Amino acid sequence: MNPLVAIRQFDQSLWLDFISRPILINGTLQRRITDEALRGVTSNPAIFAKSIGDSTDYDSAVQALALQGKTTDEIYTSLAVADVQAACDLFRPLYDGEHTSSDGYVSLEVSPKLVNDTEGTIEEGLRLWHTVDRPNVMIKVPATLEGLPAIRRLIAEGVNVNVTLIFGLERYRLVTEAFLAGLEDRAQAGRPLARIDSVASFFLSRIDVLIDPLLEKIAAEGGERGQLAQSMVGEVALASAKQAYQMYKEIFAGPRWAALQAQGAETQRLLWASTGNKNPNYDDLKYVENLIGPKTVNTVPVETLDIFRERGQPANRLEEGLDQAREVLRRLPELGIDLKEHTNFLEVDGAKKFNEPFSKLMLSLDMKRKHALGEMVVPVTMRLGGYQSAVDKKIEELNDQNFTQGFWDKKADLWVQDEAGQQSIRSFMGWLRVAETMVGRVPEIEQFVHEVKAAGFKHVVVMGMGGSTMAPIVFKAAFEQGAAGLPMSVLDTTDPGTVRQIEASVPLAETLFIVASKSGTTAEPLAFGDYFYAKLKELKGDKAGENFVAITDPGSKFVTSATAQGYRRIFLNFSEVGGRFSALSYFGLVPAALYGLPIGELLERAIRMMRACGAYGDAKPNPGLELGAALGVLAQLGRDKLTLVVPEKLSDLGLWLEQLIAESTGKEGKGILPVAGEPLADVGLYGQDRVFVYVGYKGQADETNTSKLKALEQAGHPIISIFMDEALDLGQEFFRWEVATAVASAVLGINPFDQPNVQAAKTATDGLMKAVEEQGSLPEKSQPVASEGGVAYYSAVQGESAEQVLKAFFDQARPGDFLCLQAYLTETPAVSASLQELRARVQAQYHIASTSGYGPRFLHSTGQYHKGGPDTGLFVQFTNDNPQDLALPGRSYTFGTFKNAQALGDLEALQSYHRRTLRVHLGADAEKGLKTMLAALPKT
Numbered sequence: 046m047n048p049l050v051a052i053r054q055f056d057q058s059l060w061l062d063f064i065s066r067p068i069l070i071n072g073t074l075q076r077r078i079t080d081e082a083l084r085g086v087t088s089n090p091a092i093f094a095k096s097i098g099d100s101t102d103y104d105s106a107v108q109a110l111a112l113q114g115k116t117t118d119e120i121y122t123s124l125a126v127a128d129v130q131a132a133c134d135l136f137r138p139l140y141d142g143e144h145t146s147s148d149g150y151v152s153l154e155v156s157p158k159l160v161n162d163t164e165g166t167i168e169e170g171l172r173l174w175h176t177v178d179r180p181n182v183m184i185k186v187p188a189t190l191e192g193l194p195a196i197r198r199l200i201a202e203g204v205n206v207n208v209t210l211i212f213g214l215e216r217y218r219l220v221t222e223a224f225l226a227g228l229e230d231r232a233q234a235g236r237p238l239a240r241i242d243s244v245a246s247f248f249l250s251r252i253d254v255l256i257d258p259l260l261e262k263i264a265a266e267g268g269e270r271g272q273l274a275q276s277m278v279g280e281v282a283l284a285s286a287k288q289a290y291q292m293y294k295e296i297f298a299g300p301r302w303a304a305l306q307a308q309g310a311e312t313q314r315l316l317w318a319s320t321g322n323k324n325p326n327y328d329d330l331k332y333v334e335n336l337i338g339p340k341t342v343n344t345v346p347v348e349t350l351d352i353f354r355e356r357g358q359p360a361n362r363l364e365e366g367l368d369q370a371r372e373v374l375r376r377l378p379e380l381g382i383d384l385k386e387h388t389n390f391l392e393v394d395g396a397k398k399f400n401e402p403f404s405k406l407m408l409s410l411d412m413k414r415k416h417a418l419g420e421m422v423v424p425v426t427m428r429l430g431g432y433q434s435a436v437d438k439k440i441e442e443l444n445d446q447n448f449t450q451g452f453w454d455k456k457a458d459l460w461v462q463d464e465a466g467q468q469s470i471r472s473f474m475g476w477l478r479v480a481e482t483m484v485g486r487v488p489e490i491e492q493f494v495h496e497v498k499a500a501g502f503k504h505v506v507v508m509g510m511g512g513s514t515m516a517p518i519v520f521k522a523a524f525e526q527g528a529a530g531l532p533m534s535v536l537d538t539t540d541p542g543t544v545r546q547i548e549a550s551v552p553l554a555e556t557l558f559i560v561a562s563k564s565g566t567t568a569e570p571l572a573f574g575d576y577f578y579a580k581l582k583e584l585k586g587d588k589a590g591e592n593f594v595a596i597t598d599p600g601s602k603f604v605t606s607a608t609a610q611g612y613r614r615i616f617l618n619f620s621e622v623g624g625r626f627s628a629l630s631y632f633g634l635v636p637a638a639l640y641g642l643p644i645g646e647l648l649e650r651a652i653r654m655m656r657a658c659g660a661y662g663d664a665k666p667n668p669g670l671e672l673g674a675a676l677g678v679l680a681q682l683g684r685d686k687l688t689l690v691v692p693e694k695l696s697d698l699g700l701w702l703e704q705l706i707a708e709s710t711g712k713e714g715k716g717i718l719p720v721a722g723e724p725l726a727d728v729g730l731y732g733q734d735r736v737f738v739y740v741g742y743k744g745q746a747d748e749t750n751t752s753k754l755k756a757l758e759q760a761g762h763p764i765i766s767i768f769m770d771e772a773l774d775l776g777q778e779f780f781r782w783e784v785a786t787a788v789a790s791a792v793l794g795i796n797p798f799d800q801p802n803v804q805a806a807k808t809a810t811d812g813l814m815k816a817v818e819e820q821g822s823l824p825e826k827s828q829p830v831a832s833e834g835g836v837a838y839y840s841a842v843q844g845e846s847a848e849q850v851l852k853a854f855f856d857q858a859r860p861g862d863f864l865c866l867q868a869y870l871t872e873t874p875a876v877s878a879s880l881q882e883l884r885a886r887v888q889a890q891y892h893i894a895s896t897s898g899y900g901p902r903f904l905h906s907t908g909q910y911h912k913g914g915p916d917t918g919l920f921v922q923f924t925n926d927n928p929q930d931l932a933l934p935g936r937s938y939t940f941g942t943f944k945n946a947q948a949l950g951d952l953e954a955l956q957s958y959h960r961r962t963l964r965v966h967l968g969a970d971a972e973k974g975l976k977t978m979l980a981a982l983p984k985t
């Protein structure tokens with residue numbers, strides 16, 4: 046048997062005397078718990094100095110915390126607390142499982158600066174206890190004279206205490222006294238004693254390191270004295286430990302203890318510390334093998350633990366040679382060695398040994414903090430021509446209003462004046478600080494990634510709609526898969542062809558499916574989840590849930606169903622963070638981490654932008670506020686088509702921005718329309734309704750776009766440019782655009798966080814689905830105005846032929862209008878190319894802006910603007926026969942019927958808002974049908 050496991054027969058618990066973020070994340074600690082019977086962890090200031098100070102493992106977290114305005118002390122605490130929490134969580138099953146074992150603890154020490162400060166120790170001990178907020182944390186307090194009253198008080202408060210820096214027997218007795226008194230205080234106050242655990246850490250190797258040279262010197266002098274000294278070399282530490290154990294047995298046996306035990310108290314176990322051997326002449330397991338005995342703990346450094354695993358000989362030895370141990374301690378004074386004096390020295394020296402590396406760590410953290418604060422955010426350049434003065438005036442107005450402060454204070458009257466609207470705004474502003482929260486969750490997510498990879502998963506599919514999948518879509522396009530990541534696909538359509546494509550492209554049994562739905566009630570992700578769950582059930586039976594992960598809000602119905610289906614993990618997001626503002630929460634970051642991206646870095650950059658936007662005090666210039674004010678003012682002045690120009694790799698950033706801006710601002714007949722994926726054309730083809738925004742990379746030439754933008758600027762169009770250094774700066778851009786969108790909404794007097802008109806399409810779809818359930822198929826409510834070449838045209842406009850219908854429809858275009866293509870089709874390069882051709886031809890003839898989206902994705906995005914924004918859209922909806930339809934398990938309809946119902950439902954909703962619509966049904970072959978339609982377009 047592995048000696049690490051075998052040692053349990055002797056009722057000794059081995060704890061690890063080390064902690065670091067990598068071992069928490071990469072599964073090492075979990076493996077030691079599972080395979081090596083590890084039962085706890087101790088940390089100390091020197092350990093953290095090594096883990097944090099001597100590595101780059103924590104750098105992005107340090108930067109992020111610095112940018113949050115945290116002090117160096119706060120940064121240290123935050124890093125240490127996050128690690129201790131993560132370790133506590135790994136030990137939690139052990140802690141919860143064996144109520145008599147008193148194991149599963151992780152120790153966190155109070156600052157070494159407080160070694161002689163009773164009140165400071167109590168205050169910090171309580172603070173750490175509450176901050177870590179785990180029942181299986183132990184707060185470490187030094188056994189100095191000033192530490193003793195603090196131990197008593199903390200125990201009385203119900204805090205688990207690891208008493209550290211014990212070197213001598215006399216002090217050990219005082220430590221047990223403080224523990225007992227603390228329990229008695231607590232009992233007296235009528236508070237429960239069960240599960241208040243404490244250990245007394247007796248430091249060993251350091252005793253021999255100090256005493257051995259003295260003994261060796263005497264031994265060298267020879268004679269009887271020399272012989273006596275020689276016999277004691279290397280024996281003093283073990284003798285002290287053995288004697289301490291006898292004291293333990295006596296103290297925790299008498300009537301005083303019995304009274305406390307009767308109330309559920311547990312003994313304060315002895316913990317052997319400083320058990321790594323320092324003397325090359327001794328066996329490396331000297332302070333492990335010789336100290337095995339019931340109800341004791343040994344906290345062991347990594348190297349010693351590994352040696353013990355290889356060749357340890359566990360046996361009950363703690364009570365062997367007791368007489369000899371007593372003799373050693375009794376006869377030391379004969380040699381002129383006053384052990385008490387030396388242990389006093391060890392105590393002072395011990396404090397120094399924690400203080401020095403800790404001070405070094407704080408210095409290096411301070412330098413990193415200052416360095417982070419010197420970093421700049423990606424600048425935005427605005428060339429607004431004649432609009433500049435109006436924008437300047439608005440920025441002045443906002444500053445006079447103290448807008449930034451009000452914004453961060455969630456003063457909802459900055460947006461709307463009605464109480465209900467204000468209430469809704471206040472309750473959806475959690476995104477403002479979610480990046481800060483997520484910094485503390487990075488270890489948890491990275492640990493999860495490790496678990497997933499260790500379980501053998503080879504692929505990740507993220508499934509959801511709108512804000513729940515937009516950020517993963519952007520990450521996938523903007524980044525290569527990270528070295529430590531898995532390939533990722535995103536499913537955000539009910540199109541059966543696409544569902545089939547995804548299914549065929551992944552190794553099902555080794556694929557992790559993430560069902561992402563904030564509300565947990567959105568029909569599409571639930572359908573995706575059910576579909577793939579049924580597939581996995583066929584492959585893995587009752588273990589299907591292992592391949593599923595949920596990201597949802599606390600309390601959503603989905604939590605219940607995912608739990609019942611045995612999902613591997615449920616990440617609970619934050620109800621005060623809305624879907625389109627959730628890129629920097631679990632929704633964006635869990636997929637990003639699985640894809641191998643450094644999410645700590647993304648957050649650090651986001652926090653840099655938070656800082657620049659005034660999160661930690663006044664900020665001028667304020668990049669989010671200025672961009673938002675400009676977009677709001679330009680929209681008010683008729684420049685309401687925000688035309689996004691991006692290099693190929695960032696094309697999907699357009700999807701994210703479309704949702705954010707359109708769904709936030711497009712309501713009450715107002716709004717900003719994001720125009721994505723429209724290649725820049727000649728200056729003469731644009732109306733006076735545009736503002737162009739370029740988001741690209743610094744130093745990456747994009748000649749074609751740059752020269753066209755120059756020409757557009759010269760023609761009087763406002764141009765805004767943002768040049769990022771690298772894709773990780775998307776962390777900044779997410780935050781900047783969220784702020785800008787919220788600010789622009791304030792300028793327009795709109796609540797950016799609701800989507801009142803999305804429901805209209807959902808309600809109509811629900812009605813149609815009910816009809817499907819009752820009648821078996823979708824009701825056909827209207828007749829085509831024209832049908833040609835297998836393509837049918839449905840519209841309110843009239844015409845004898847396809848060409849006439851198309852002409853009549855597009856001739857309705859007025860300056861300031863836009864064309865909106867809505868393709869409920871399988872996304873293929875050929876389909877996308879035809880849609881692009883249609884956009885270009887309409888722009889060439891009518892000079893209007895155009896957008897293009899695949900359904901039902903855009904329903905969760907720009908769909909709000911279509912119905913709630915100004916009545917300027919010409920909507921062309923494409924449907925087909927869904928030749929590759931797929932059944933939905935447990936439902937009476939198929940994916941294809943569901944998608945068609947969504948299309949028809951939205952069409953009905955658009956018509957109920959009197960929008961100008963044209964539905965083009967392309968028949969069985971969408972690519973062919975599109976070509977037929979393009980051929981029918983009137984020639985200019």
Ligand SMILES: O=C(CO)[C@@H](O)[C@H](O)[C@H](O)[C@H](O)COP(=O)(O)O
Binds near residue numbers: 210246250316318
């Ligand atoms: O938590 C504890 C004791 O409770 C341990 O981390 C303890 O501080 C360490 O064992 C010692 O500091 C290590 O000492 P050494 O091996 O450097 O002499």
Ligand SMILES: O=C[C@H](O)COP(=O)(O)O
Binds near residue numbers: 510511564565
């Ligand atoms: O943008 C959000 C989509 O409508 C999806 O919502 P959900 O995350 O509640 O499923």
